Amino acid sequence: MGMDRRGLMTGMGAMMAAAAIPGGATAAPLIKPPRLRAGDTVGLIEPAGFTDDAFDLDLVQDTIRAMGLTPKAAPHLAGRYGYLAGTDADRAADVNAMFADPDVRGIFAVRGGWGCARILPLLDFATIRKNPKLLTGFSDITALHLAFAAKAGFTTIHGPNAASSWGQYSWDAFRAVAFDAGTPTFTNPVGREDRLAQRIGRVRTFRPGVARGRLLGGNLTVLAALMGTPWLPDFSGAILFIEDIGEAPYRIDRMLTQLSLAGVLGRIKGVAFGQCTDCGAAGPSYGGFTLSEVLQQHLAPLGIPAFQGGQFGHVANQYSLPLGVEAEMDATTGTIRLLESAVR
The missing domain is CATH 3.50.30.60 (LD-carboxypeptidase A C-terminal domain-like)
Known part of the structure; x- marks a missing residue:
């Protein structure tokens, strides 16, 4: 049976809409991870730079506990490889493991620095897409946020890293979004x-x-x-x-x-x-x-x-x-x- 004019126009419109998106794929609806709740286990990762003093990681875990959450350190959390927190393979493995772990409900980057872009080709996006979880961090974590927006299709939060100071202003903002599912x-x-x-x-x-x-x-x-x-x-x-x-x-x-x-x-x-x-x-900037x-x-x-x-x-x-x-x-x-x- 031939396609009528309305059907033809509808089909052409769909093709044009698909062509407007890189790769010709249609825009998928946003996937929303589960909200965080008191008692949830959250993973701690260092996908970029390393922490200078391993004892600082104790403070980070205490900060997570103060949120009412249970921290779970990634296997290579205290690693170091040059200015990175472990090799690319190790850091990517930690990210993949946290998304594959059914007990982990959310993931915090401890700090930024440099290195997230290096691990993007090593991430298991098939597993990540199947297990949407809130990823929180900023600075170099931007590489993960943007890659997840492009490849995984679920929400992540550009907010304080786990090692940030977490003053009342930051905590209230994060709690409203991640715990209360609010629209502040x-x-x-x-x-x-x-x-x-x-x-x-x-x-x-x-x-x-x-x-x-x-x-x-x-x-x-x-x-x-x-x-x-x-x-x-x-x-x-x-x-x-x-x-x-x-x-x-x-x-x-x-x-x-x-x-x-x-x-x-x-x-x-x-x-x-x-x-x-x-x-x-830097220095005098007259005329700049x-x-x-x-x-x-x-x-x-x-x-x-x-x-x-x-x-x-x-x-x-x-x-x-x-x-x-x-x-x-x-x-x-x-x-x-x-x-x-x-x-x-």
């Missing part, structure tokens, strides 16, 4: 400096407005380093959040230029730039661009809502931003509101 609005803490005009918590708006889309992003350096690899998700229609540390303005300029030339900045709905710790120019000027040059011309100063990045207290969930960003107030829960 993330806003910067109110500054309490002894000055008439507060500096802490201020937001710079490059283009006002409200944007809605999937949250995707993380550390800018790691994101830029993954350009051209199969480990990046499709950023079309996303809200991009980015942060960094120890990068001079010209290097931020270079990385944003790379994202622009690769077409990423032209496909997104909004940009939230968090904290860029120690990102000033400041970080805010670099961001203004790249973000304002996009014609989409964009702001700088969100409370996430290499800072003591930060948001817990779940990758993949729908969110609303207000560039005027510098807030990010989750429109759906990250867990089930």
